[in-house]
Amino acid sequence: MRLTRNGSRGQPNADWRELNDGQILSGEFVISGRDTPHFRCSAHDVFDIYAIDYSPIRELFLGGAVRGSCLCGEVEFQLIGNPTKIYQCHCSLCRKQGGSSSNSAILAEGNNFRWISGQEKISSYVKPTGFRSDFCSRCGSPVPNPLRTTSYYWVPAGLLDDNVSLEVGAHLFIGSKASWDATSSSVPQYETMPELSEFFELMHSRS
Known part of the structure; x- marks a missing residue:
């Protein structure tokens, strides 16, 4: 799964990592992947997705997942x-x-x-x-x-x-x-x- 800035010709954009530093992203993004729907979204929409607990996208922003049992x-x-x-x-x-x-x-x-x-x-x-x-x-x-x-x-x-x-x-x-x-x-x-x-x-x- 990857997040690219719209208009970047499909090149992965690492700016999403700024989220981990509490910075605000701007512009339009495309989220795509094998298990993820391909769609465009604004930086504001990214935060909306982040809030509804769509796990594949949350993993992208927060750096993976840890399992326990x-x-x-x-x-x-x-x-x-x-x-x-x-x-x-x-x-x-x-x-x-x-x-x-x-x-x-x-x-x-x-x-x-x-x-x-x-x-x-x-x-x-x-x-x-x-x-x-x-x-x-x-x-x-x-x-x-x-x-x-x-x-x-x-x-x-x-x-x-x-x-x-x-x-x-x-x-x-x-x-x-x-x-x-x-x-x-x-x-x-x-x-x-x-x-x-x-x-x-x-x-x-x-x-």
Whole structure:
């Protein structure tokens, strides 16, 4: 699949990469490919397509896709665009959920997340406080779930099938970490949970 600027005689145009830097494209473009309808669109239309979650085109703009799955492979999902940061939460709930010192997770925007298979295999447990844990009913692996009232998905980083270069962007609830947790890092650490706006900005900022 390729994106070309209309009038460029079919030569691939790399300007679409500017989207990843938050720049605005101008002019008219042609999107075509084996699995993609061939059509012309303006830069404004590109953003409209981007918003309706047409995966082949979203992959073009966001740099491919990453797949993930549970332990038994029944539940599969895909992240559009390559994630770069994870966070680690050290609260007691996350420790019990994952059975380790913390959970390592990715914040994925809802438009960049899609299920591939196995949604019918997912069970949920919700505490009275609202803490939610979704898991595969066959193997017990924690699986992605919507993050409260936001447009994001919580995605356990250990479920990714592809080898992705990730870095820890933040440690949360350091004040609640286990006595045997030897976490030491130069990245931001929070005693509890930062404001969501600050947290989202931190997790999606470029290093």
